[in-house]
Amino acid sequence: MKTAARTTGRAAERRWTAEMEDLSLHILDVVENATAAGATLIEIRIHEDSRKDRMVITIKDNGQGMDGEMVTKVKDPFCTTRTTRRVGMGIPLLEQSAREAGGSIEITSEPNVGTEVVASFCASHIDRKPLGDIAATMVALILGNPDVDFIYQRSIDGVTTDLDTREIKEQLDGVSITAPPVLNLIQDLLSATPEGEDLNGSDQTASS
Amino acid sequence: MAKLRIEDLKRIKEGVKGTVNLREGNFRVKITVHMGTCGIAAGARPVMSTLLKEIESRHVTDVILTSSGCAGLCSHEPMLTIEVQGQAPIKYIRLDPEKTSKIFEEHVMQGNPVAEYALSLGSETTH
Incomplete structure (x- = not known):
């Protein structure tokens, strides 16, 4: 089982550490924030550039957005208000992961327009978490939010994998995007890296 | 550039067309996986993947x-809630893929809630 929650001893006595083990879990978390903010279209872009040794993850939504004061607050886990349901541990954890890998996060937001979260990493940094099972993340997002549209792009040195659920829904012509054969197809497409080589273990095959 | 092939989508559309659209309320069981920050960090995604595989491999069409x-019970994550039509919802706690498969088999397929993984069953007794 691939999970960041490490357990010690018997199940009843286990201790938890709240840590996202890979970047695809951070993406799942931040995008769930966006859906909670009422977004109907969410763009997820993962760009790797080996020449610049950078990895940049951009998550942009058209949800309710935040004012300037809230944007500064979401980075502080101890200064959150629960009135918006937009904030919590998710952003501070992502920022921690970025900082540990020579990177940072930037949040820009406008009320009633949307929010953009950009996390950048030093790609070769020894503490840069692996991307992990991004296919499982996208399938979980589509399954849990069938009415939200997702634009996904992963590029490694300019070679890209693209997905746009609006195009898929148009082709499916009324058949649900959550139908297992459709999700399988999406899983297969995204499990392969843009070079075509499968580097991402699935949740089922990863060691515990 | 890698993209989904339109002919694959058309093939799937023909294969799935005519089956019940579950999203319109016509389902027997609803399973909700709690995917907050806490749930995701604790392993909610493998639970979701396991459920999808169970639904797919058993060709279940009414779930x-x-x-x-x-859900405010972060130390109990990963959690899921199972709602069988006409019955009280049951929350399962501290899950992993193995427990999830057992719950799917016994509760979703056979209708018997798995007491050992449930947060609670029924209301408190007075004796």
Whole structure:
């Protein structure tokens, strides 16, 4: 089982550490924030550039957005208000992961327009978490939010994998995007890296 | 550039067309995986993947799978809630793929809630 929650001893006595083990879990978390903010279209872009040794993850939504004061607050886990349901541990954890890998996060937001979260990493940094099972993340997002549209792009040195659920829904012509054969197809497409080589273990095959 | 092939989608559309659209309320069981920050960090995604595989491999057509946010019981994550039509919802706690498969087999397929993984069953007794 691939999970960041490490357990010690018997199940009843286990201790938890709240840590996202890979970047695809951070993406799942931040995008769930966006859906909670009422977004109907969410763009997820993962760009790797080996020449610049950078990895940049951009998550942009058209949800309710935040004012300037809230944007500064979401980075502080101890200064959150629960009135918006937009904030919590998710952003501070992502920022921690970025900082540990020579990177940072930037949040820009406008009320009633949307929010953009950009996390950048030093790609070769020894503490840069692996991307992990991004296919499982996208399938979980589509399954849990069938009415939200997702634009996904992963590029490694300019070679890209693209997905746009609006195009898929148009082709499916009324058949649900959550139908297992459709999700399988999406899983297969995204499990392969843009070079075509499968580097991402699935949740089922990863060691515990 | 890698993209989904339109002919694959057309093939799937023909294969799935005519089956019941579960999203319109026509389902027997609804399974909700709690996908807040706490749930995701604790392993909610493998639970979701396991449920999808169970639904697919058993060709189940009357079960709907969805996600929700934090339920306020973060130390019990990963959690899922099973709602069988006409019955009280049951929350399962501290899950992993193995426990999830057992719950799917016994509760979703056979109708018997798995007491050992449930947060609670029924209301408190007075004796």
